[in-house]
Amino acid sequence: MQHYFGTIADQKAIIDGKQVHHLIDVRRTVVGEQVEVSDGTESYLCVVDSLEPLSLSVIRKIDTKRELDIDLVLCFALLKGDHNDLIVLKGTELGVASFYPFLSSRCIVKPEKNEDQRISRLRKKAEEGAKQCRRDVVPSVSGYKTFQEALNLRGDVKIIAYEGEAGVGESLLSFAKGLKKRQRVVVLIGPEGGFTEEEAALAREKGFHFVSLGRRILRAETAAMYCASILGAQSEEEEINEPL
Numbered sequence: 001m002q003h004y005f006g007t008i009a010d011q012k013a014i015i016d017g018k019q020v021h022h023l024i025d026v027r028r029t030v031v032g033e034q035v036e037v038s039d040g041t042e043s044y045l046c047v048v049d050s051l052e053p054l055s056l057s058v059i060r061k062i063d064t065k066r067e068l069d070i071d072l073v074l075c076f077a078l079l080k081g082d083h084n085d086l087i088v089l090k091g092t093e094l095g096v097a098s099f100y101p102f103l104s105s106r107c108i109v110k111p112e113k114n115e116d117q118r119i120s121r122l123r124k125k126a127e128e129g130a131k132q133c134r135r136d137v138v139p140s141v142s143g144y145k146t147f148q149e150a151l152n153l154r155g156d157v158k159i160i161a162y163e164g165e166a167g168v169g170e171s172l173l174s175f176a177k178g179l180k181k182r183q184r185v186v187v188l189i190g191p192e193g194g195f196t197e198e199e200a201a202l203a204r205e206k207g208f209h210f211v212s213l214g215r216r217i218l219r220a221e222t223a224a225m226y227c228a229s230i231l232g233a234q235s236e237e238e239e240i241n242e243p244l
């Protein structure tokens, strides 16, 4: 079923012009067809009453459970090319709640402003991904953070993927088994050239847990997807621990 984001008021759903165009001209939706509209928190089953102008009536709230049981915060060092888009698009499908691109010493790309076209494109990717996988919320994408700011993000559990310990540090999978529902889990992924030893030392001081993503060195975008998959899958296991 088609999925849109909009506002719900008086048993009607309102979506923006771009989505109206998509619904009418791209998907060629007809009167009587049903679509899903999410207001950013919950999703509603709606029916198309008329096309010109578009009118969508709410049938009922949909009891969805498409968000993870943890609040997954993915911080990734800005990469060159369109790998950042991939991280946000795929991370959204995998349930990431918020993305924080950051700049660290080995980043090849160094934007001058806190926000630029790249960030607006990433936000569009988050929206695109959220519609495609029918999430109730569009994950947020922040402006660029410094490495220090990324280290200072609030989290119940903080993890850094560090290839210096590939195959040696605690595996992410075994670490993930100790997670509890509703915890805010912050994950840090380094740039193409990895983290420097100084950065790793700073992360250790800030209480980050060092995890290995296996015996192979993954490309940063693969590492991001690996982390989102493992943490997301573990959070959806029935036996994930209830908070104390």
Ligand code: SAH
Pocket (backbone or CB within 6 Å): 160, 161, 162, 163, 164, 165, 166, 167, 188, 189, 190, 191, 192, 193, 194, 195, 211, 212, 213, 214, 215, 216, 217, 218, 219, 220, 223
């Ligand atoms: N410095 C490395 C590559 C860095 S990989 C080199 O050129 O040899 C990019 C990022 O992915 C790393 O900073 C780390 O966060 C993550 N990563 C990749 N493979 C990993 C592994 N096996 N264990 C932990 N983290 C890994």
